[in-house]
Amino acid sequence: MDKSMDPTTSASSSEVSSAALTMFRLSSWLKSPRPYLMLIGFAAVLAFWFFSVEVWKLPRFVDMPGPTEVFTEWFSKEPYYGLSVYTPEYYKHIGISLRRIAFAFFLATALGVPLGLFLGWSKTFREFIFPLFELLRPIPVLAWVPLAIIMFAGSETPVIFLTFLASFFATTLNTMLGVESIDESYSRAARCLGANRWQTFKHVVVPGAMPYIFTGLQISIGVAWFSLVAGEMVSGQYGLGYLINTSYMMIEYPKIIIGMITLGIVGYTTSAMVRILGDYLMQWRVRELALGDN
Amino acid sequence: MSTVITEQATDTVTEGAIRIEDVVKIYDPDGAAVMAVDHCSIDIPAGEICMIVGPSGCGKTTLLNAIAGFHDITSGSIHLDGELLCGPGQPEAVPGSDRIVVFQNGALFPWKTNLDNIAFGPMMAGKLSKQEIYDKARSMMADAGLSGTENNYPGEVSSGLRRRVEIVRALMNDPKVLLFDEPYRALDSLTKSVMHEALLEIYYRNKVTIFFITHDLEEAIFLGHRLIIMSSRPCKPKKIVEVDIPHPRDYSVLTSQRFREIMNEAKDVVHEEAQKAFDAGEKEG
Ligand SMILES: Nc1ncnc2c1ncn2[C@@H]1O[C@H](COP(=O)(O)OP(=O)(O)O)[C@@H](O)[C@H]1O
Ligand SMILES: [Mg+2]
Numbered sequence: 156m157d158k159s160m161d162p163t164t165s166a167s168s169s170e171v172s173s174a175a176l177t178m179f180r181l182s183s184w185l186k187s188p189r190p191y192l193m194l195i196g197f198a199a200v201l202a203f204w205f206f207s208v209e210v211w212k213l214p215r216f217v218d219m220p221g222p223t224e225v226f227t228e229w230f231s232k233e234p235y236y237g238l239s240v241y242t243p244e245y246y247k248h249i250g251i252s253l254r255r256i257a258f259a260f261f262l263a264t265a266l267g268v269p270l271g272l273f274l275g276w277s278k279t280f281r282e283f284i285f286p287l288f289e290l291l292r293p294i295p296v297l298a299w300v301p302l303a304i305i306m307f308a309g310s311e312t313p314v315i316f317l318t319f320l321a322s323f324f325a326t327t328l329n330t331m332l333g334v335e336s337i338d339e340s341y342s343r344a345a346r347c348l349g350a351n352r353w354q355t356f357k358h359v360v361v362p363g364a365m366p367y368i369f370t371g372l373q374i375s376i377g378v379a380w381f382s383l384v385a386g387e388m389v390s391g392q393y394g395l396g397y398l399i400n401t402s403y404m405m406i407e408y409p410k411i412i413i414g415m416i417t418l419g420i421v422g423y424t425t426s427a428m429v430r431i432l433g434d435y436l437m438q439w440r441v442r443e444l445a446l447g448d449n
Numbered sequence: 450m451s452t453v454i455t456e457q458a459t460d461t462v463t464e465g466a467i468r469i470e471d472v473v474k475i476y477d478p479d480g481a482a483v484m485a486v487d488h489c490s491i492d493i494p495a496g497e498i499c500m501i502v503g504p505s506g507c508g509k510t511t512l513l514n515a516i517a518g519f520h521d522i523t524s525g526s527i528h529l530d531g532e533l534l535c536g537p538g539q540p541e542a543v544p545g546s547d548r549i550v551v552f553q554n555g556a557l558f559p560w561k562t563n564l565d566n567i568a569f570g571p572m573m574a575g576k577l578s579k580q581e582i583y584d585k586a587r588s589m590m591a592d593a594g595l596s597g598t599e600n601n602y603p604g605e606v607s608s609g610l611r612r613r614v615e616i617v618r619a620l621m622n623d624p625k626v627l628l629f630d631e632p633y634r635a636l637d638s639l640t641k642s643v644m645h646e647a648l649l650e651i652y653y654r655n656k657v658t659i660f661f662i663t664h665d666l667e668e669a670i671f672l673g674h675r676l677i678i679m680s681s682r683p684c685k686p687k688k689i690v691e692v693d694i695p696h697p698r699d700y701s702v703l704t705s706q707r708f709r710e711i712m713n714e715a716k717d718v719v720h721e722e723a724q725k726a727f728d729a730g731e732k733e734g
Binding site: 338340341343344345346347348349350351354358359362363365437438439440442443 | 518546549552553554556559560561562570573574602605622
């Protein structure tokens, strides 16, 4: 292994930058069998899709568009159904979905993290908020749809509200668990060293809960997409969920698949961004884990 | 003998005398009263390395926590330099940087670099400028042989090194007392012996009172001015052994005649109490 990249050698590499660490992880990832297994996985699914629809023509797959049709449409300059990477319409769907996600995710984080921190930190606060929270949490997003439409004007706010809901619960809950997970000796040590309550909160509770907070944000962004699509299917204009739903009703089946694959790619990208942000904010953890891997 | 040791210990140290008087601690989780400390009295002169030796679950940590201010005591009192820490009217001591705990499993903040950990206490106090604090932190790290690890996170360095960082973090606050709760328990015996010498070296440079819990008799005799051997639960001093081997000590002490004599003197009592604890099925809290 490249010595200069190795975070275990103490003095010389104590200044390992986060970029170097990312490179280090990337290169060890490429050296592991994981990327190749991943490619094989993708190839297998594509092959199954191709054979079942286009070669064997299995009975339940009659109406299913094959990969050739989908990819030709997707990358066509003059798409038959009017949607491809060359049409502005395509980006409008993506853009609008992303904007809704951004709003909802930001709101869920801005409210959920502080709420979770206080729930974990103050026993009294938890005692009167948490039961209510636990009662609302299991209600599926879809059950909120009618209320969301009644409560909020227009078509945009209900969708954002629905997207926000599940994210908010995931973030709050994980943040609270994060605070509870902190070893008592850290706050004791802080008090020994003269930290007051507020300093302990800032220097122990917040950073100590950070790993759980980011686990929560990973889940949060995932459920945000889930709820967004549900919301877009019943309310709103544009967006990938809307695209999938209307394409179904208009019997433009290749567009369904294009919408789905796009959703997968965009969703994965947003969750990767959350992970990268987490790594950036928790260098200590990245370095500990990098150490554990070797 | 004892006067010699006391003089030796208090030579240069004027602060940090602990007086534990008749302390009782009864845990009462859901009505099942557990007596952890029973009318325990110990007098520790300023600057002494006082080793608390006793079987697992006897109540050593409980006593330490009472001094540190992590929980209350049921009755009795604890004074530091004549000032009441806890006792009548004040069941729980207020934690403070005059008494700093070095924890059993270590409590360096994993999210702060070694340097930031060491600077933590003075930064919280806010009495010195950041520049002054970090200069002092760097020079204390250098003195303790920790140069080069300033920007490492605790998780990146060996556990032996972490312990040293933690002690330096405590010393940054000029504490009167260091409270150790079996800090070297998880270390292998070779690392341990290095840590013992390092601790003594730090102690010779910064004389503070040390209240050190262990169940390793060799460690206790090597480090301590005095051993307080505790009974099995509830904990109270069963036997006090003076270690009249002069400081500064190094590892050659371990093979000396006197060391073996003290070992023999202490061993029987320790073994007897350990046996009692074992028969009672004690486990640690
Ligand atoms: N918070 C607590 N509540 C109830 N019992 C406790 C608590 N902490 C410790 N104990 C009990 O008190 C006894 C002494 O524990 P401890 O002081 O941790 O022992 P030691 O440090 O000597 O191993 C044990 O029997 C333990 O089970
Ligand atoms: Mg203990």
